[in-house]
């Protein structure tokens with residue numbers, strides 16, 4: 403069994419009047435790619451800050467690589483991308499990358515930093531102060547990997563990136579994941595968590611409300627439907643099958659809610675011959691997110 407890289411044990415954080423985290427526990431193993439999801443104010447940045455030793459918890463404990471996160475030995479082995487970071491404006495990107503490499507005893511090759519983050523020759527020659535917001539995010543990513551870290555912690559890394567830059571960013575992250583690095587990231591783009599993470603930890607109001615693979619979470623918590631249209635629109639048909647949870651009509655389409663889409667498709671094709679355009683909807687991360695957040699806020 404691979405070793406625990408992060409252990410969060412009954413962690414709470416109170417700011418003066420706000421309870422930002424309430425007895426949160428989870429652990430992350432070596433090689434996992436984990437996304438922390440949750441609405442604004444759920445506590446994601448607070449937990450990342452505590453994991454990084456930047457913030458002291460009110461109660462509970464955190465181990466990062468088996469050590470106190472404030473231990474200097476930890477810093478050599480992790481890479482971090484935070485939401486707001488100042489860069490040294492007067493340097494060129496290449497100079498900045500070289501500077502950051504010099505902070506580490508076993509840095510990544512400069513060429514690898516450039517390859518993974520997709521920085522172009524022109525961008526490398528540019529002074530940091532002239533970079534666009536999106537280019538600065540890519541430079542931040544390059545700096546995060548400078549020490550060839552075992553663990554990467556990324557707080558909303560794709561915020562402000564266009565679709566092409568986002569795709570290229572995740573390509574870089576996937577390369578690192580394939581090398582066995584442990585990666586923890588937050589995002590507001592749910593499909594990024596769905597596509598990239600092996601595990602999702604869902605937060606709301608400072609609590610963990612779900613923890614599992616994207617498929618596990620969707621299977622357990624989202625609604626699945628078989629939908630179809632009917633020739634001569636005869637309204638909702640009389641259907642009887644033990645796997646039917648509910649039937650409703652939305653515009654010209656009939657939706658059957660079920661946990662067993664295969665059986666329902668086979669039942670419909672045999673018993674309701676005037677149907678066409680049958681579709682299966684296995685549930686979306688968005689639905690899970692909305693349902694859980696609604697339940698969590700009751």
Ligand SMILES: Nc1ncnc2c1ncn2[C@@H]1O[C@H](COP(=O)(O)OP(=O)(O)OP(=O)(O)O)[C@@H](O)[C@H]1O
Nearest residue numbers: 417418420422440441442443444445446447448449
């Ligand atoms: N320094 C602070 N002082 C007081 N309250 C704070 C402070 N930092 C965060 N909070 C509060 O703690 C809660 C959790 O904030 P946090 O930034 O961790 O959420 P988040 O999930 O990262 O949100 P977002 O998705 O908007 O970045 C919020 O209610 C926030 O207002």
